[in-house]
Amino acid sequence: MTSWQQDKSELSATENRWVDRARDGDRLAFEQLYRSHCDRIHALCWRMCGGDRALAEDMVQEAFVRAWNKLHLFRGDSKFGTWLHRLAVNVVLSDRRIRVKRLQREQEMGDDVERTLMGDRDVYAGLRKDLEAAIAGLPERARSVLVLYDIEGYQHNEIAEMTGMAVGSSKAQLHRARKLIREVLKDPETK
Amino acid sequence: MKESELQNAIDSLPSNIKPQRDLWPGINARLGSVEKGDHAHHKTVWWRTPAMAAAVLLALTGGIFIGRGLDTSPAFEPSQTVLEYAFLGTVAATEREYQAAFRELVPLDYSGLQLEGAEPDALRGSWEDLLQTETSLLAALREYPSNIYLNEKLLDLRSQQLQFVKQLALLEQSNWRRT
Numbered sequence: 001m002t003s004w005q006q007d008k009s010e011l012s013a014t015e016n017r018w019v020d021r022a023r024d025g026d027r028l029a030f031e032q033l034y035r036s037h038c039d040r041i042h043a044l045c046w047r048m049c050g051g052d053r054a055l056a057e058d059m060v061q062e063a064f065v066r067a068w069n070k071l072h073l074f075r076g077d078s079k080f081g082t083w084l085h086r087l088a089v090n091v092v093l094s095d096r097r098i099r100v101k102r103l104q105r106e107q108e109m110g111d112d113v114e115r116t117l118m119g120d121r122d123v124y125a126g127l128r129k130d131l132e133a134a135i136a137g138l139p140e141r142a143r144s145v146l147v148l149y150d151i152e153g154y155q156h157n158e159i160a161e162m163t164g165m166a167v168g169s170s171k172a173q174l175h176r177a178r179k180l181i182r183e184v185l186k187d188p189e190t191k
Numbered sequence: 192m193k194e195s196e197l198q199n200a201i202d203s204l205p206s207n208i209k210p211q212r213d214l215w216p217g218i219n220a221r222l223g224s225v226e227k228g229d230h231a232h233h234k235t236v237w238w239r240t241p242a243m244a245a246a247v248l249l250a251l252t253g254g255i256f257i258g259r260g261l262d263t264s265p266a267f268e269p270s271q272t273v274l275e276y277a278f279l280g281t282v283a284a285t286e287r288e289y290q291a292a293f294r295e296l297v298p299l300d301y302s303g304l305q306l307e308g309a310e311p312d313a314l315r316g317s318w319e320d321l322l323q324t325e326t327s328l329l330a331a332l333r334e335y336p337s338n339i340y341l342n343e344k345l346l347d348l349r350s351q352q353l354q355f356v357k358q359l360a361l362l363e364q365s366n367w368r369r370t
Contacts, residue, residue, distance in 0.1 A: 027222060027290070028329055034215055039207035046208055057214055064218045131200050150201045182197055 012079070019080050023071045030071075034064055037081055041088045047147045048092040051136035059095060063088035089148065089162055096140065134184040142177035145170050282342045289349045289356075314359070321352050 015036065021029035041063055046056040067084055074083050135143060144163060148154040149170070154162075156170045163170070325348060332341050 027219065030222070031215060031219070034218065038214065039209050042210045042214075043206055043208035053211065057210055057212070060210065061214050061218050061221070064214075065221045068218075068222050131204065146201075150198075151204060151206070178194070178197060185197075185200075 015080055016076070019071070019074065019076070022068070023074075030064075030068060033067075033080065033084075037084055038064075040081070041084065044085065044088055044147070044152060045092055047132075047135060047151065048089070048144060050138075050140075050143060051132065059088070059092050062095070063091045066091060085152070086162075089152075089154075093144070093163055096144075131181070131185065134181045137184065138177050138180055141165070142173045142180065145173040146177035146181075149174050278339060279337065279342060282346055285346055285349045285353075289353055318355065321348065321355065324348055325352070 015033070018029040018032045018036075022033060038060065042056060042060050045059040045063070046053065049055040049059060063084070067087055070087070074080065135146060138146065141163070145159055148159045148162070149156065156167050156174075159165075159170045160167045165173070328341065328345055328348060332338070332345065335341060
């Protein structure tokens, strides 16, 4: 076993101990889990929320609170980080569904509305020569699929299951997202 | 832009982004209002009671053997074990007391205290110092959970923190009266 593999194995064993202790109600152990995974979960939420910092922070907090509540359901079949990551995606998507429903009640859905579901941001703020900004400026569903597939490494069937869209739609949204990003990066003035 | 160039650019994005503020206090405050599922409690209870009983029995048996002058392992010191066990019990009790006091502190929202001059910063600084000590101590205790010296230090620290929390509660009360 290489030293790298040994380090990884020790890290995993330590994390399993934290999970066991947190499951028994040990908040200090849960804090260690938070410290280990916070940055990754925050990156996910921040991108999924289109760069909305306050909303992303809310989502991170919600994800960890929900993880604490559901920790007894975590059986260790996968790594804790994988389980937590999936849970965070569900938190963001379910929050979005609530927002969509609220918005639908207020006005009819349209493409422009879809772009502003996460708040009153400038919908064209993403049109800059910056990839993060371009991703943030994508329409909701296209952005979700791009973040989950291209950045977080989920497969289309998993994304379809999480978002409730068809596998074909997931692929189409990814195609659309990439096309929009290419246009934005090529010509920042594109609208 | 080519597809491959875009893919490379996406691949180069960081998978970790640190939040601009520490989100743990907010999470911790919310955990206080959450009761964990029965499953966790049952899981704890079924092994802890027999384990405690076994430890006490072991200590008592060891004590009896030594009292009768029988040969035992030189490294095994039952009376010390009992004392240590009692001490660790005290640490655990203080820990619970501290957690309960801290839960009460959070709704007080000490950051919003309308104190004058440099008081809020001084308070926050003192609290941060205590938290920093706590982090180091807990890290050491994770490696040596039964170390008496470290547990004594934790006991001292928790006493200080409890004192701090109580003073904050008093400050909050007087602040409330003033406003």
